[in-house]
Every structure is written in structure tokens, then in C-alpha cells.
Amino acid sequence: QSALTQPASVSGSPGQSITISCTGTTSDVGGYHYVSWYQHHPGKVPKLMIYDVTNRPSGVSNRFSGSKSGNTASLTISGLQAEDEADYYCSSFTSSGTFFVFGTGTKVTVL
Amino acid sequence: EVQLVQSGAEVKKPGESLRISCKGSGYTFSDYWITWVRQTPGKGLEWMGRINPSDSYSEYSPSFQGHVTISADKSISTVYLQWSSLKASDTAMYYCVRRGYCSRGRCYNWFDYWGQGTLVTVSS
Numbered sequence: 001q002s003a004l005t006q007p008a009s010v011s012g013s014p015g016q017s018i019t020i021s022c023t024g025t026t027s028d029v030g031g032y033h034y035v036s037w038y039q040h041h042p043g044k045v046p047k048l049m050i051y052d053v054t055n056r057p058s059g060v061s062n063r064f065s066g067s068k069s070g071n072t073a074s075l076t077i078s079g080l081q082a083e084d085e086a087d088y089y090c091s092s093f094t095s096s097g098t099f100f101v102f103g104t105g106t107k108v109t110v111l
Numbered sequence: 112e113v114q115l116v117q118s119g120a121e122v123k124k125p126g127e128s129l130r131i132s133c134k135g136s137g138y139t140f141s142d143y144w145i146t147w148v149r150q151t152p153g154k155g156l157e158w159m160g161r162i163n164p165s166d167s168y169s170e171y172s173p174s175f176q177g178h179v180t181i182s183a184d185k186s187i188s189t190v191y192l193q194w195s196s197l198k199a200s201d202t203a204m205y206y207c208v209r210r211g212y213c214s215r216g217r218c219y220n221w222f223d224y225w226g227q228g229t230l231v232t233v234s235s
Contacts, residue, residue, distance in 0.1 A: 051221035102156035
């Protein structure tokens with residue numbers, strides 16, 4: 001089972017919007033509504049940002065939104081803030097024997 | 112407050128055994144499955160396996176089946192990940208995470224709480 005493909009890095013200026021893609025196959029991203037996104041500040045505990053493609057957990061800013069089209073899911077951060085600078089990972093349920101697969105990770109830099 | 116607290120960093124030699132732990136608090140421990148996730152610079156995040164603490168039923172990724180064992184002691188709200196014979200390639204950060212399962216017709220296929228991670232270093 002290969003990891004989901006994410007861009008290695010994405011950057012933007014404060015206040016801008018950025019989008020991180022997460023590309024899989026029909027066995028994972030494209031086949032199920034079970035994509036989630038995680039924010040990881042180095043040295044801290046990863047945080048769930050989006051689940052079931054579009055849902056935000058309580059307490060997560062509405063500047064974060066998720067979507068999916070075909071085999072590609074996306075995380076959009078609007079009104080980019082310095083605190084958004086972190087690593088972001090997607091995850092999907094998969095019909096392969098591994099149950100879940102993660103993305104390769106994207107480093108978001110706020111210019 | 113929901114917390115998953117993992118045991119501390121370990122340095123081991125190839126061939127040695129190891130058990131690391133993950134203790135849950137702030138919620139009904141038996142009600143939520145726990146998953147172990149491995150993170151390495153080369154392969155990123157990998158789903159290793161999961162356990163239902165209520166009955167200790169476990170499932171494994173084929174990549175880890177037979178090399179690790181996941182167990183639970185619900186009386187002390189703790190899940191374990193253990194190796195009987197470590198390899199250098201087991202050097203990684205290991206996270207325990209909550210959820211990632213389906214139950215009673217509803218699926219919770221996301222990981223809402225993460226432990227702080229346990230760094231395992233295997234070197235001769």
C-alpha cells in the first residue's frame with residue numbers, strides 16, 4: 001500500500017488562502033468518505049483538523065475546510081496565520097489490508 | 112480532558128525485546144479502539160494495527176503482522192506495543208491514537224487524540 005501523495009511544501013503570506021492536495025486511488029480516497037487531516041507542530045502532539053472529508057471537530061477554526069474530488073482530497077486554509085505554520089498530513093481508510101493509509105506530509109510555511 | 116500518555120524514549124540493541132505503553136485518561140477507556148502509528152523519515156506515517164480495549168481483539172497491517180504484538184489492560188486503561196526481537200529498522204517514533212474503527216453501524220475512521228509519541232532507537 002503506497003502512501004497518499006501530498007506536495008512536500010506549500011507557502012503563503014498572512015491572510016492568503018492555500019490548498020494542500022492529497023492524491024490516492026479508488027481503493028482509498030476515491031472510494032470512501034473517510035479522509036481526515038492532521039496538523040503537526042514539531043515537538044507537539046498532532047491535532048485532528050478535518051474528518052470524514054469535510055467535518056471540523058469542535059474547537060477547530062472555520063478557516064480550515066476540506067473537500068474531495070475523485071481520488072484527490074484537499075485541505076484549504078483561508079486567512080493564513082503565523083500559527084498555521086506546521087506539517088499537515090492526510091489519512092484515508094483503505095480497502096487494502098492496512099486499513100488506513102497516510103499522506104506523505106506537507107510543510108506549510110507562512111511567509 | 113482526554114489524554115493519551117506514552118512511556119518514555121527507549122534505546123535498545125538489535126535482538127532485544129521491548130514493550131512500550133499508552134495510558135488513556137479523561138474518557139471511558141474501553142469504549143474506544145486504540146491504534147499504533149509508526150513515523151520514520153523514510154516512510155512517513157504508517158498504520159501498524161489497532162486494538163479494542165474492551166475485549167483485546169486486535170488487527171494488524173500485513174507489514175507488521177508477526178513482528179509486533181498489541182495488547183491491552185483495561186483495568187489500568189493501558190495499551191501496549193511490544194517486540195520480541197528488535198531490528199535496526201524498528202528505529203522510529205511510535206504514536207498511539209484513539210479511534211479509527213467502525214462499531215454498531217457507525218464508522219469513526221479518524222484519529223481524534225494522539226499520544227505524545229515514544230522514540231525507539233535500535234542500534235548496536
